[in-house]
Amino acid sequence: MKAKTVFYCTECGNETPKWVGKCPACGSWNTMVEQPAETKKKAAPSAAARSGRSGMANLPRSIMEIETTDELRFSTGLSELDRVLGGGAVQGSLVLVGGAPGIGKSTLMLQICDNLCRFSKVLYVSGEESERQIKLRAERLGVQSQSLYLLAETDLGDILESIRTLRPDVVIVDSIQTMFSSELATSPGSVGQVKECTMALMQLAKGEGVTVFVIGHVNKEGSIAGPKVLEHIVDCVLYFEGEPHMSYRILRSAKNRFGATNEIGVFEMADSGLTQVPNPSETLLAGRPLDTPGTCVTCVMEGVRPVLAEIQALLAPSAYGNGRRTSNGFDYNRAMLLLAVLEKRGGLLVSGCDAYLNVIGGLNLDEPAADLAAVIAMASSFRDRAVPGTLAAIGEVGLTGELRSVSALSQRLSEVRRLGFTQCLIPARNSGKLTEPDGLQLIRVRNIREALAAVLS
Template sequence: MAKRKSKFMCKSCGYESAKWMGRCPGCGEWNTMDEEVEVVQKGPRGAFQHSDNTRQKAMPISTIETMKEPRIDTDLDELNRVLGGGVVPGSLVLIGGDPGIGKSTLLLQVSSLLANKGQRVLYISGEESIRQTKLRAERLGVASDELYIYAETDLGLIHDTIADVNPAFVIVDSIQTVHHPEVTSAPGSVTQVRECTAELMRIAKTKNIAIFLVGHVTKDGQIAGPRILEHMVDTVLYFEGERHHTYRILRSVKNRFGSTNEIAIFEMLQSGLKEVLNPSELFLRERSLGGAGSTVVASMEGTRPILVEIQALVTPSSFNYPKRMATGLDQNRVSLLMAVLEKRMGMLLQAQDAYIKVAGGVKLDEPAIDLAVLMSIVSSYRDLAVGLSDCFIGEVGLTGEVRRVSRIEQRVTEAAKLGFDRAVIPSSNLGGWDYPEGIKVIGVETVSDALKIAFKE
């Protein structure tokens, strides 16, 4: 006979406890512990239940045959790049982002493109009625007989509808609204999200259906629900951007069928999302001419080089402790680089406030941007502009040396395409590749060498 057992789980981090607590010991959030009732099946100790018809035998790895995964083109080049070349049938994709950022708009447009190619798509909305979804579709110009709209949150009914419609693609908007009829907890709880995702994953793998899940995010920007949710799915995408700005960035943080850290850039228009095919030109379009504190760096986002402007503003501080603020960069890295300038270059920055920003809303976290950040800080501190046609690439060590970076040829080639005349790179990156025409490549070993080139000391 089944035995009922109660436990308390945190909605934010999934921490489990035998008793209720006001504050979660795992994440520190208040009033996030919900009671959940689980049914424990009693049986002989050490006995496992399994089905003989689904049992597989272990095989030597040398005898297993492999084949390249088939891909389905979505007609959105930016989305195809983030997914690794297209949608893989039978894959489970999770898309998270802030409310109103455009997740539903993107998936509705993708549904229309796939349906127009003859692929049957089932769009399941747990937050809007079919009429509300229809109004959104009319605004986006979406209309196809192969696109089916279904408003439901019961997982049992969703399972039956998938069997009836037999689609090639399924969109679930959102996973936090779906509830499993056999789970007693409320929709959006840790157990509900985990069990519903596991059932949808089983449907995707057994029926070879590509399923897209929309996930809500917490105030910290993490996908709501248990952390195991991101481990269960094949691909995790984050939709980033400011709601009051027009540009959106779709970032891949996990992909079993392609490279991670790929980004796709879209522009939000009245008619929906539009691809931005040349993001480097977009980020440098509004660059000020001759302004101090501005430097360009060629950063790698996945397999794509992107030229981004880094801006710095260094001003005398009126406080005992100067401010260090960074937008789009790691603030600890900025403090470290300023310490290098103070110790190795003799610049007195302890009485200066420093504000560093990556223009365009991009987040950079690779070490190859160090040299450009330093050049921006020095440019603002000395009130001297860096050459408009100069690009700086390189990692900076604690002793002031400029260290080697990866994929230097792709970075310099992208700078040459946009008309830059000089690229300052680490000396260790000079050999072994062909320099593109129209750009002068200069190697430096230390920060001091880079400063002499940038400001003609």
């Protein structure tokens, strides 16, 4: 008898009996994958049984009877991770940590066990390494505690049984793609298995008040492997980013039900594990070349934290008819837009040049406040004139060449002054009250022509 198969959308998890090019639920193209049908080998247990709960069912409660002051937060021992989580981990929450292979996800989770074991019982479940391998890595990181328990298992039923027996306060699952439920006939890592295992862990966290950290792999597009619905189930989604050849790692919050999103934490990978970088602006600007054409500093907001970043540009005459365009850490389409504005509104003939744009330190700048610094860096390289080393630029560039105001400008200027800069190029019009730091000269310009005249004249 031929095994029945169905098709799942990797974006939303929608199920269809046959393949279609466009998902009928979310409208995404080419996201349907074939999987064996989720044939139940036995009757599915109730949510209470799967999470270890027993007794009467949950009864509805009046909203006025529910207390909100009992939300318990606790520190993970890493202030950078606490910042990204919104002030610490929340009891009974489900946190998904994703990243490329070898980026340091398992190292980060094992390091927080050292502090968590001082006041709680932690269970580390691994489906990729043996207990001996985890023990060797823990010794290298200096993690030793009687309250840390290791379990090398991939069967979800056995894991839940171990949790009910041990009753830990924190559970770490490494990784969700290796776990499987014996109730489903599909293989581990399939769409159905990932959804089933995550739902069981979510019900465990909410029902028993256990804090669960789940490690997930990312696909070649950089998103969490598996259905997109996986990110909707969990409370927090953290991405661990970094270049393979660089020691710095950035932990970014993409979703957080208990705090701000787009918050970042900066770490550095060393022989003894991950070390925190409490002052990322100073670290990212270390070694910055002075009196060199093609570089400019800007200030972007990562969550509620202002971070200074260096943008470098190189414009050289093209040997071919069409100039080559490359950007790293800066949106490519945005860079092409700024090049067109620079030629049309700034009067620089850059269409015949090869243009390369790079953000130092592995940061990805995705907010418009970095537009002005990118334009200044490209114009500086084109004219071969250096930007003053004590000057920073903040502002959004429009298609007519005008400069638009940005949010949280006072916070950005305070960070610029704290790092020793004495001049800052800003839009002439600002929304809201602006606080000018002492010792920082503000150069107000209305468009990019005025900006180029003020800096490169």
